[in-house]
Amino acid sequence: MNDRILELTDKDIRNRLLMSKGTQRHRRLGALAGNAVLITIASSSLVALLFIFYFIIRDAIPFFQLEGIGEFLTSSRWYPSREEAEFGALAIFVGSALVTVGAVIVAVPMGVLAALCLSDILPFSMRQVVKPVIEMLAAVPSVVYGFFALVVFAPLLQEKGGGLLSVGALIVLVPISIVGIGVASDLIGARFRGGARGIVRVTSAVIMTVIVAIALFLLNRFLGDLKIVSGTNALNASIILGIMALPTVVSVSEDAINAVGRELREGSYALGATRAETLLRVIIPAAKSGIIAAVILGVMRAIGETMVVWMASGNAARIPQPIFNYLEPIRTLTATIAGDMGEADHVTGSGRYHVLFAMAFCLLVIAFVSNLISEMILRRSKRKLGG
């Protein structure tokens, strides 16, 4: 055996242990080809995005050359199909904004609280059930949401709208007021010492309960008396869009809250904080950036939604009087593009065709900017929490 080992020469090593030059070249070329294919595939999505930007900008510029940007942004008279067409899109921008704000009001409080519940409060077995159910909300096609909004929710708002709103308000406000009264009476009682503290707490709680109960009763009566004449309005669209944006907000917030990590929680509990204090004073501030990113993603979902607003928002190009009156019909950018697409032929009406591209361009800019902002916020939060 020893002889065999001693017999190994340089030539043996070169022939049998090292790779031949040919094989080396093949391996290198193979790696190069593989890299090239992967880079092409990965950059095709970037190329697609650049194409979209290019074609939209190319067809949006003629509108600004033809009609100018002033009327587009400041006038709310939208009559694109008439001989002397007017392209005032201000009402449409306001409509999009109103519906987005409404969706945020519906989705963010519910979504962040649901994320908190999922990550910290619910037992693990319940979480395994609840999270997939929330994600199922995201799996429903948007046209189904739109159909539901038009055929079920709009008549419901018309017939029982007041009742629905008052019940909804109660569901939201009663738990908040219970917690609020408890906290407030504690704070007031803390100013006193000894036996007086208990009496002050109880009396202040009772007084506040009476006041809040009267306020809620009046609110209930006011809302119950509301007659919703037309169920396809900004409220309908906002609620449905809020439900659509909810899974996004919940998922991303929950990821942010989980990313805070066990150490922070254990440290807080070890210092004697209650669960409420930990959640409100430690975890939410630490996950703040992630939650803001979640909100921005929810906003993007609401702004870009077409089918729901086309079917359920009434499509009236008018700024509601007063502006916070959600019971009036509005029109959004997305629904205008979808609705006017057929008539706006390149040949039959240049301004009409190009204004849709101008709107698409505005939507692209809004989506792009909010995406950038949410990316920046997420990156900053990841860096702060240490990866």
Add this chain to the structure above:
Amino acid sequence: MKGLNLITVMAVILLASSIAAPGSAVAEEKIIIDGSTTVGPIAKAFAEYYMSKNKDVNISVSESGSGNGAKSLINGMCDIADMSRFMKDKEFAAAIDKGRTPVAHVVAIDGIVMIVHPSNPVKGLTVAQVRDIYMGKITNWNQLGGPNVEIVMISRDTNSGTYETFEKLVMKKEKIYEKAEYVGSNGAVRQRVQSTPAAIGYVGLGFVDRSVKALEINGIVPDMNTISSGIYPIARPLFMFTDGYPKLGTHLHRFITLYLSPKGQEIVEEIGFIPLTKY
């Protein structure tokens, strides 16, 4: 190794059979129809009848609005464009530019009916009153003898031939008040009106049923006789446009002349439109 070979063989056989299968389908002639949601039901009924008589033709009908139908015909994407209005000059010019000559075939007559909720006590209006409602001059039903509720105006989106006809025959160049709500199809107008007591909208005659109430216009009830004789003020012909007159004897030609046959007129009447002749 042996298992791997078996799987490979099975995969190859499956692949081969899936490639071979479509090739064995019978070569069918296709007719593509697109356009108005008003004429759509007629086209669909004609297609069903025609396909049942001729098994080697496949007819597909879409309803994306008169404007979209015209565009498809101009671009050569469809064989027949259903339109509830005549082609505009610009559309005609665009078609000629692209080498297509639109030929109009009037398949039925339609009336635009103003509908309200069945609980609305108002019986009829004049054309001027309808125009005032949609201009925003009349805002409450109590100005017309109804309850004290704000009027909810439903209109069709500007894609639609029904809207164009309404604008031409009722609005007469006036702007529709900006508070009017726009929906995407005849069916959607009916759905909105039947669920909203304060609503008023307009649909083609074929879409009026028990769930909504049709208003008299200028005292004339919208029905078959008043519309076809032209007494009812808001009436219009329904068109199918083809690229040139179809070659005699082809499926397209036999389909497009279906409305001239008694069976075609019967189908038109069943759907709720006015046939052209008293067959």
